[in-house]
Amino acid sequence: MKKLFTFSIIVFLWGFSPVSAQDNIKYRLDEVVARAKALSPESLRIQTQRENMYWRYRFFRSNYNPQLRLNGILPSFRQEFTAITQPDGDIQFLNIRQNFMDLGLGLQQVVAPTGGLLSVNTSTNRFDNFESLGGTSTRWQGVPVNVRLDQPIFAYNRFKWDKKIEPLVFEESKREYVEDMERLSAFTTSLFFDLLDAQVNYDIALANLTNNEEILRIERARYEMGVTFEDKLLQTELNFLTAKQEAAQARVNMETSALALKSNLGFSESADLLLEMPESINDFMVDVNLALEYAYQNRAQALGFDRRRTEADAQLAQARGEQFQVNLSASYGYNNAAMTWREIYTNPNTQALVNLAVSVPILDWGRNKARMSLAQANKNLVEYTVEQELINFEQEIFTKVKNFEVLKERLSISKTASSVAQRRYESALKRYQTGNVSLTDLDIAQRDKDSNQRAYIRALREYWLAYYELRQLTLFDFESGVLLYEPGV
Secondary structure (H helix, E strand, O other), rough: OOOHHHHHHHHHHOOOOOHHHHOEEEHHHHHHHHHHHHOOHHHHHHHHHHHHHHHHHHHHHHHOOOEEEEEEEEEEEEEEEEEEOOOOEEEEEEEEEEEEEEEEEEEEEEOOOOOOEEEEEEEEEEEEEOOOOOOOEEEEEEEEEEEEEEEOOOOOOOOHHHHHHHHHHHHHHHHHHHHHHHHHHHHHHHHHHHHHHHHHHHHHHHHHHHHHHHHHHHHHHHHHHHHOOHHHHHHHHHHHHHHHHHHHHHHHHHHHHHHHHHHHHHHHOOOOOOOOOOOOOOOOOOOHEEEEEEHHHHHHHHHHHHHHHHHHHHHHHHHHHOOOOOEEEEEEEEEEEEEEOHHHOOOOOEEEEEEEEEEEEOOOOOHHHHHHHHHHHHHHHHHHHHHHHHHHHHHHHHHHHHHHHHHHHHHHHHHHHHHHHHHHHHHHHHHHOOOOOHHHHHHHHHHHHHHEEEEEEHHHHHHHHHHHHHHHHOEOOOOOOOOOOOOOO
């Protein structure tokens, strides 16, 4: 209910209408991620997949509930000439016109610990012979009540193993849902920074175009005054044309990135997406041991290790159960035959049945041995694979946590470097305007400014991607100290 309320608030805030009223609004990273989780096509796919797994689990649970079944043949009419063997061996072809009806009602219950099926049944049969010598004759036969047990012995018990495996599969699916949503967050973050990087590059290109235009004006004035050479003027003209071309290309890149993000978020193509740079970062530490603890506690993969081992045990048990087959069928009840339906239930006779069916291979040329060896080899393979994946599981967490700490430090350094390069360029531009810095030095300062600003955006991208990746790997938000997965929900 809490998640449904949160989803409703998000939908209300963002709306489903065209986004013309949302033009020129700056969107934060968390807002974009929230919209992607609520409205993107990928989020709808993830939610539908979760619903499918829920109904699969409900279907599994229904196997252990009583089943009331109605079976019957209504009617089975037959009219034809058929060969009838006489007492003396002669064959006569007689015209028959008959109708047979069968109706049964049974309450069935699976006996999960043993794999048997217990049922209580009642049934009625009616036979009509329309070609009888005395006219139409009707006969009835029925079972007022019957209790039946079908029990495999030493066989593979599917119900027992499904009870161990299916709850793990369902629990995995719930955790995978949260992981998929965090994976969607990382993907949306990547699209967010694709557009942010394109917007920053466009702003840089426009600023460089303006500055190169001003430099060209200064160089033309100096050339007319005779204080500069023609090659320097031509160089500034070339720089201006290059800046103009870069601005045009940057605009195309920005529009392409914006279209990709808008498609993911469900915005109209006419919407003008302006992004706010996510520079506000809380300083928090991520403990490796705590990250490993949450990963083992919450990750679907960690639960999958147990599920795969259990499935391997089930396959081994199935191979063992197929070595020979013994099935016990027993029933007890009452039945009767009469000329009318009411007479079936008058003084019915006892009906009892016990049947033990055995199928044991005497000579199978090593078939059973091969089946058992294959199942055992598969179990060993699963064990060894899971052990290796456990090592990789822990190494991945350790690497991501250490990398996150490095990215935080790199982000701080990149931000300072970008600020220093910007001030250096502004100082160099002012000195160039007074004639105290060469055009070459100004170009170097400009390239340093641009590269450091782009490096800062890359550092921001890597930080936020690592942040959402840590959330996905542990299902825990270390920034707010909140579990992303709630067991039992």
